[in-house]
Amino acid sequence: MNVLMLAPGYPAEMPYFTRGLQRVGASVIGLADQSESALPAVALSSLSAYLQVDSYSNEDAIVDQVKQSARHMRIDRVESQWEPLMLLAARIREALGLPGMTVAETVPFRDKERMKQVLDQAGIRTPHHYSATTASGVIEAAGKIGYPIIVKPIAGAGSADTHRVGSREELDRILPQLRHVTEVSVEEFIEADEFTYDTVCGRGRILYQNVCMYRPRPLIARQQEWISPQTVALRDLSDPGLQAGIRMGHEVIRAMNYRDGFTHMEWHRKADGEVVFGEIGARPPGARTVDLMNFVSDIDLFTGWAEAVCHGTLSQDLSRKYNCASIFKRAVGQGRIQRIEGMGRLMAEFGPHIVNVDLLPVGAPRRNWLQTLTSDGMVVVRHPDLETTLHIADRVGTDLQMYAG
Numbered sequence: 001m002n003v004l005m006l007a008p009g010y011p012a013e014m015p016y017f018t019r020g021l022q023r024v025g026a027s028v029i030g031l032a033d034q035s036e037s038a039l040p041a042v043a044l045s046s047l048s049a050y051l052q053v054d055s056y057s058n059e060d061a062i063v064d065q066v067k068q069s070a071r072h073m074r075i076d077r078v079e080s081q082w083e084p085l086m087l088l089a090a091r092i093r094e095a096l097g098l099p100g101m102t103v104a105e106t107v108p109f110r111d112k113e114r115m116k117q118v119l120d121q122a123g124i125r126t127p128h129h130y131s132a133t134t135a136s137g138v139i140e141a142a143g144k145i146g147y148p149i150i151v152k153p154i155a156g157a158g159s160a161d162t163h164r165v166g167s168r169e170e171l172d173r174i175l176p177q178l179r180h181v182t183e184v185s186v187e188e189f190i191e192a193d194e195f196t197y198d199t200v201c202g203r204g205r206i207l208y209q210n211v212c213m214y215r216p217r218p219l220i221a222r223q224q225e226w227i228s229p230q231t232v233a234l235r236d237l238s239d240p241g242l243q244a245g246i247r248m249g250h251e252v253i254r255a256m257n258y259r260d261g262f263t264h265m266e267w268h269r270k271a272d273g274e275v276v277f278g279e280i281g282a283r284p285p286g287a288r289t290v291d292l293m294n295f296v297s298d299i300d301l302f303t304g305w306a307e308a309v310c311h312g313t314l315s316q317d318l319s320r321k322y323n324c325a326s327i328f329k330r331a332v333g334q335g336r337i338q339r340i341e342g343m344g345r346l347m348a349e350f351g352p353h354i355v356n357v358d359l360l361p362v363g364a365p366r367r368n369w370l371q372t373l374t375s376d377g378m379v380v381v382r383h384p385d386l387e388t389t390l391h392i393a394d395r396v397g398t399d400l401q402m403y404a405g
């Protein structure tokens, strides 16, 4: 099978998906806007052909270029796991008459208003919602929904430009900050705990599933720099508290007519047990969560995804052995990392349960914590018992400190 893989070298996880395709027997044709020699080694060594394009923004030119190449090179599938290229992938599929997601099927994964319309039609509980393109439109929507509300971009990511608004006065203060956003979703604010539901699908069947708990919920983690946010992949998916969310996940995948590859859904669980849909992407979760899922079961979902996409199966042992938490650290102070304290003691106390430490080294400039969830580094811990996992994760939160200056 010949697979055209868009952006095989970027973002950081893509080379491993590319290698996965090669490992399950596919010939991989890479397509990207960088020169072949600039690709990361893992991607480069997994490719059997390469198409360099001028710019991702000129989709017409790329579709033409691929059509030309397809005259002398068979292409069976087109894959993209990077959100900005999903529509391009769909356009190429349509131009070549290939199976996989069409443009019409892709749009609801990219546009949060279309997404909720599709799910409303399927009877799935979404937050009460409207889209708006003007300030008066937002005010009108808020009036219909009632405060508190959430205002967020229609195609946002990482909680950017996302606001909880408690009153009309607060809305008046926030509206000027949204001028650069062309279309927003205005939603009922759901007071709840927040989880993910992640899958790998093959031929419309759910072959793998995962649930992560966010601690705290992403919007709060983004408002307070001192917080070390955690994503916790849960070992026991038979927990009664997760069943309604998992059921909703199945219904959402069916309603979106999703067939092959990763999905990443977020859902809310209110104190009374009601579950409410959050959002869904036709891609793996970010912030290195694929690693987290791999650590839960000691598997390789980069290759597992490739097997699902190419052959419709996932033949690894998916039994869940651990809860696994990533803890993201933000340094105190600005500038460059000066010192890191506490890691030695944590290693002495919890060493066997700490499976990855990836912190910026001393001397490195801090990353912008508002733009990247991984912030100044991350630690990954795992343990068969959930309470113990959360305890270790909290200790990493409190006892590990990075200082910048």
Ligand SMILES: Nc1ncnc2c1ncn2[C@@H]1O[C@H](COP(=O)(O)OP(=O)(O)O)[C@@H](O)[C@H]1O
Pocket (backbone or CB within 6 Å): 127, 150, 152, 155, 156, 157, 158, 159, 160, 162, 187, 188, 189, 190, 191, 194, 217, 218, 219, 220, 266, 278, 279
């Ligand atoms: N209707 C809502 N009620 C409560 N919180 C919300 C709501 N919509 C979004 N949020 C908060 O904002 C965060 C980001 O919103 P989300 O729709 O997931 O966009 P993205 O992750 O693409 O930026 C969510 O994880 C959640 O914490």
Ligand SMILES: [Mg+2]
Pocket (backbone or CB within 6 Å): 158, 159, 266, 279
């Ligand atoms: Mg989200």
